[in-house]
Amino acid sequence: MKKIFLVAWHEYQRHVFTKRFLMGLLSVPLLVLVMVGLIFLIMSIQMDNTPIGYVDRSGLLSDPLPPPAPEKPEKPTPMLPFSSEEEARAALDAGEIQAYYLLPEDYLTTGKLTMVYESDVKASPRFQFYNFLSVNLLRQVDAQVAERLLGGSEIVIVTPDGSRSASDEEIFNIILPMVAGLAFMVIMFSTGGYLMQAVVEEKENRTMEVVLTSVSSNQFMAGKIIGDVSIGMTQIFLWGAFIAVVILVGRTYLAFLRQVTISPQTILLTVAIMFPAFIMVAALMAMAGATVVDAREGQQITGLLGLPVWIPYILMFVLIENPNSPISILLSLLPMTGPLSMFIRDGFTILPAWQILLSSLVQVLGAVGAIWLAGRAFRLGMLRYGKRLRLREIFSHQEGGAQ
Helix, strand or coil: CHHHHHHHHHHHHHHHCCHHHHHHHHHHHHHHHHHHHHHHHHHHHHCCCCCEEEEECCCCCCCCCCCCCCCCCCCCCCEEECCCHHHHHHHHHCCCCCEEEEECCCHHHHCCCEEEECCCCCHHHHHHHHHHHHHHHCCCCCHHHHHHHHHCCCCEEECCCCCCEEEHHHHHHHHHHHHHHHHHHHHHHHHHHHHHHHHHHHHHCCHHHHHCCCCCHHHHHHHHHHHHHHHHHHHHHHHHHHHHHHHHHHCCCCHHHHHCCCCHHHHHHHHHHHHHHHHHHHHHHHHHHHHCCCHHHHHHHHHHHHHHHCHHHHCHHHHHHCCCCHHHHHHHHCCCCHHHHHHHHHCCCCCCHHHHHHHHHHHHHHHHHHHHHHHHHHHHHCCCCCCCCCHHHHHHCCHHHHC
16 A cells, blocks of 8 residues: 555656646636736726716705615715706816716606716716615615615526526526536546656656566556546645635625535535546546557547547537436436536536436446556556557456566
8 A cells, every 4th residue: 555655646746746737726826816807907997986966956866865885896986966057067077076967857757867978987886876866766665675676686597497596696606516517527637638648658768667666557557546636636626725715705895706605416526426537537548548659649549538528518508408308317327428417417406316326336436447447458558668559458358468
């Protein structure tokens, strides 16, 4: 066991403590920070806290209630009353206000008003003035009814089979599992690529001959797979921790982030299905590295291995519209298509326990089988320099013929 962990540690540190890995690790946080920065930059451009004026001839705002406070990061825009249009016009020309509204005597009957401005007024000040009007229009209405009217309608989104629903403010929670599944797949194949490249390089430079004088082929392959999975887990943990911090901090400023939650079902899928799938992909990558002649050929095989994994992404609309259809269930139970299929369906239906259990069992068996294939391919192909090992030979070749 000690030798397995020594190989795993060597595999881990040779990839993690490199500039290439660190740059890749920092790419996601940097991308998130750039996106958040752009959002706040756009918001700051849209903000203009110069007061809004109004001339009220209807009597609605003779003794006005204050407008409701806007949601962060927006800042409140002062509302200034003027006794005449001439006074409001002078304030506009002097730059004291960015615009003013005229409420005619028949405003309460017609609902028509006029806005006067010299340059375009941003959305936030306009909405704040409309909320100001709404508060005063509803001052005679019951407080709970007024609050509900000011809050607007709440749209509830229901999945096609009716098993799950969420309000429009919680839409992010529906797509979160699908995004998480895609992120896992990208990390799986990127870290699996490290393992395949390492095996190919060690075959080419014949370092395997030296290593195998100290460890067995099974110990060597097991250590490499453990090291590769640990690399992926490092990426997932650090990226997840960063995103969690962004969400926790961002909840103070962005309202939609307050609705973000991770369901227990998503956590269960990660542990029971995605983790064994990770091991399976790593073992298949190691097997590919043991069978090919050079790294270029290994990259071609990686592309072929990735094709079945992305089938659920190609059939995404089928999985979304019919998450409990026979084809959706079948894709969820197959070794290579199961992880992404389950994550896509997770956002749109309640997955039965038997499907999660069976899919997990399939992934575990797939991981065990892939590890066996990788070990056998390694034993048969480790001394074949410049000669390709065919898949048929892995199943048919006798152990004694490996030498």
